Amino acid sequence: MSLLGIFLMIFLVVHLGINLCLLRSDGGAWFNAAAHFMGTNYIVKVFEVILFGGFILHILIGTILQIQNWMSRPVRYKVTNKTYTPFLSKYMIYTGIIILIFLLIHFMNFYFIRLGWVSNPNITAEGEPDFYLIAQELFVQPAYSLLYIILIIILGFHLNHAFQSAWQTLGVNHPQYNGFIRWFGTIYAILIPLGFIFIPLYFLLIR
Amino acid sequence: MKLILKIWRQKDAKSSGKFVTYNLDNISPNCSFLEMLDILNEQLISQDKDPVVFDHDCREGICGMCSLYINGRPHGPDDAVTACQLHMRKFRDGDTIIIEPWRAKPFPVIKDLMVDRTAFDKIIQEGGYISVNTGGAAEASSILVSKKNAELAMDAAACIGCGACVAACKNASAMLFVSAKVSQFALLPQGQLEAKERVKKMVKKMDELGFGNCTNTYACEAECPKLISRSNIARMNREFFCAKVS
Ligand code: FES
DSSP: OHHHHHHHHHHHHHHHHHHHGGGSSSTTHHHHHHHHHHHHOHHHHHHHHHHHHHHHHHHHHHHHHHHHHHHTOSSOOSSOOOOOOOGGGGGHHHHHHHHHHHHHHHIIIIIHHHHTSSOOOOBOTTSSBOHHHHHHHHHTSHHHHHHHHHHHHHHHHHHHHHHHHHHHHTTOOOHHHHHHHHHHHHHHHHHHHHHHHHHHHIIIIIO | OOEEEEEEEOSSSSSOOEEEEEEEOOOOTTSBHHHHHHHHHHHHHHTTOOOOOOOOSOSSSSSOOOOOEETTEETOSSSSOOGGGOBGGGSOTTOEEEEEOOOBTTBOEEETTEEOOHHHHHHHHHHOOOOOOOSSOOOGGGSOOOHHHHHHHHHHHTOOOOOHHHHHOTTOOOHHHHHHHHHHHHTSGGGSTTHHHHHHHHHHHHHHTTOOOOOSOOHHHHHOTTOOOTHHHHHHHHHHHHHHHO
């Protein structure tokens, strides 16, 4: 769970890097070039399989563990637990499910187009799907952007607990580093979502 | 003090229980929580009713027998104390107090508020022994232990096995308990010989018994009457990982 999580967190940084190409006012040249590279390069193709494996395992193992956890307390308490715990730590499965829904929407909008499963009128001169135009079309709709922003914030909640939790599970807990891990995790969970959120805001408000 | 108690009553392991409300009057704020229950039981006995069954032994916070889930918190509203050390001054006059047994699949209710915690003993048994030389007692300081590790091992050994960690955890996970028991040996030279086998067996047993998985909410640490640190859980994870790969 923890190793897969850390792997996915590294992937998010790469994904954000590519998304930020959308901010260049070059008509999508960089972004489409990146999308083209990600869609055709063989090393990326191998990585893509690993990535999907990572996602699927993370979701699968997470679900199995959660079901075991629910089964560990067949009779519930009348008064639900009042113990102080970090607020978001108890809701990982729920934020996780919301992220999964987000992922599916995301696939409908982008990945399935590349596979040709979903029809798409936006084509580049080379006859490939123009992902820049697709992204732009989606982000100029305020409703879509708002949904996107909310979902990204929930992703941030998930990440905030996930980061330090992953290290604790791996056994990395030392008074000398705990502060740093916590700090780094929170910064990560703020900066990455902020980066993603900036893009729809840019399309909506600035451009 | 006047109190309204809502207590889980269950005849035996097989019957289904329910909450029963009792009104208590004239309780001194200096009364301990268990003394308050004693007073209730005296009254019930004098009315020819079945007294409320609850676990207790030392009543000084060292045996780990008392196990009450009070108003949504194991061992009640005070921090770092067992239920037997909790005093009624932590409540207000007229309060309603809801008392439940520990809830976890491996801790079945025996009667009322008493649960069967044999599962913990089974985990300890699975840990096995440590090898020592028999014969005349050796000079104690012939085995060197660093001050730091001696302290950490002692902190871990402070666990009284009450099960509040399991009761508090939303997953009913026993990680804090097991990790304390693993740590107290893993930190000392005497425990090294069987260390790898010990951690593997104890974790396996814990899973077999149906305790949940740790999701690092740290409710266990927050409720532990002996302030066992979650760093023990990380240590156990390290020990387990190293034992698995080597
Ligand atoms: S009765 Fe011994 S710890 Fe509470």
